[in-house]
Amino acid sequence: MATKKLRVGVCGFFIECNRWAPVSTREMFGAALDLAGDRLQAELERTQPRTLPDCAGFVAQMNRLGPWEPVALRMAAAQPGGPVEHAFFVELREDIEARLLAAGPLDAVFISSHGAALTTESDDPDGELFERIRALVGPALPVLAVFDLHCNVSERMTRALSAFVAYRCNPHTDLRERGEEAARHLHALLARGPGVVEMVRLPFVPPATAQLVAPGTPYADLIALGQTRVAGPILNVSLCGGFALADCDKCGFSVVVTARDGARDAAATLALEMAGIVWRSRQKFVSKLTPLASAVQAALEAGQPGAAPLILADVADNPGAGGGGNTVTLLQALLAAGVRGALLGVFTDPALASEAHERGVDADFTARLNRDSGAAPFAAALQHDARVLALSDGNFVGVRGMVKGSQLSMGPSALLDLGGVRVAVISERQQLLDPAQLTVLGVDLTSVRTLVVKSRGHFRAAFDEFAPPERILEVDCPGLTTPNLKTLAWTRMPRPVYPIDEHASWNP
Ligand SMILES: [Zn+2]
Structure with missing residues (x-):
């Protein structure tokens, strides 16, 4: 039958x-x-x-x-x-x-x-x-x-x-x-x-x-x-x-x-x-965020010869939870402190990526980050001298972690050198989920001392070989995806709710 x-x-x-x-x-x-x-x-x-x-x-x-x-x-x-x-x-x-x-x-x-x-x-x-x-x-x-x-x-x-x-x-x-x-x-x-x-x-x-x-x-x-x-x-x-x-x-x-x-x-x-x-x-279930100043200090130390690589996770600007992937608080602090060997990847700014493609590799220019952001939440503008290090169409095939084997795209992308800090600029908003997103821009990860990621945690599956969990700091910066739940203006969340309201109780 x-x-x-x-x-x-x-x-x-x-x-x-x-x-x-x-x-x-x-x-x-x-x-x-x-x-x-x-x-x-x-x-x-x-x-x-x-x-x-x-x-x-x-x-x-x-x-x-x-x-x-x-x-x-x-x-x-x-x-x-x-x-x-x-x-x-x-x-x-x-x-x-x-x-x-x-x-x-x-x-x-x-x-x-x-x-x-x-x-x-x-x-x-x-x-x-x-x-x-x-x-x-x-x-x-x-x-x-x-x-x-x-x-x-x-x-x-x-x-x-x-x-x-x-x-x-x-x-x-x-x-x-x-x-x-x-x-x-x-x-x-x-x-x-x-x-x-x-x-x-x-x-x-x-x-x-x-x-x-x-x-x-x-x-x-x-x-x-x-x-x-x-x-x-x-x-x-x-x-x-x-x-x-x-x-x-x-x-x-x-x-x-x-x-x-x-x-x-x-x-x-x-x-x-x-x-x-x-x-x-x-x-x-506690969130242990690192204050910005301590994160910058750790990045300064990671830039010293012989120090182990470090990951700074900008968890409050995670495109994987609705963040714009374009806040500059952490970047600004690293630049101001003179951190060396840092790489921010990936940063979403289609206008900046497009300008880098027009100017070409090795061009020196004034990079204007977030020029188009307008009223985008938390996306402050930033200007800095930059050099175009590499360009890419942004297409990549995942090699490790969540998107291994997947054919994906970041849109027109550029690697910029802001002096001590390189920034991987992309056009299509997304998290850093795979080393291939950086290697298509010519990045050799062994040259990176501090990797700054716009991600809450999914990067961990892909960058476990770059840095162990104890060398990952979740940094406390402002942003749309902050884990500091007490700071948000809730309107529909049922209250009381733990841990926003520590006294919350549950009656089964
Ligand atoms: Zn999820």
């Missing part, structure tokens, strides 16, 4: 939204990833697709598990930014609905999701999308989604899903594995459904810098503990630290448990138990 060929709808909506960052537009999705129908279908069939690796992992594992056919709907993703232009979200959601209706009978739906989206009019677009999908496919069809562990979870989201799978690594190096896991759960649910998802959200918003998953961190210990509870009907335990900077009523550490066989009570009991354990460990 021939095995039935499964038909699985594939779609996605992927963005992390910082309440205070500039609006994320249709064009930003268009520039990053926005594919539908045949174009998405073709991408799903490629070995190195432009979709996120969770989708590629899902497809690859489904291929291994038996005959099936992906039915491409629509998938849109953008760099972290401000709330999404609402009209674009509505168009995307309606398009996914229309394609779902036109797809004919399906056996399941897979969603590549981030889970911390906002729009200019909605604080839970993810929930709205999942609810509409559920309404169209009916109550029984498995609908599975993969999430960033920085997702902000609502019951509207979990009620619409049959399986909820969050990354377990931060830096996020396990997207592909989580997509593979979702494929295995799909087969488990087809054999032993229905899948049910239960969640508990805590009044606890760990700062992003305290959410590192590395040996000995509290988050790693909790995630490992959660994995010991995956047995019997429990398919997945997701511990989602969340994204506080969304400033919405979904903010808070969420424990999300998926079970098969409709085992809702088992899922709910485990979610509550794990939430209690997380709550009791909340005081371990």
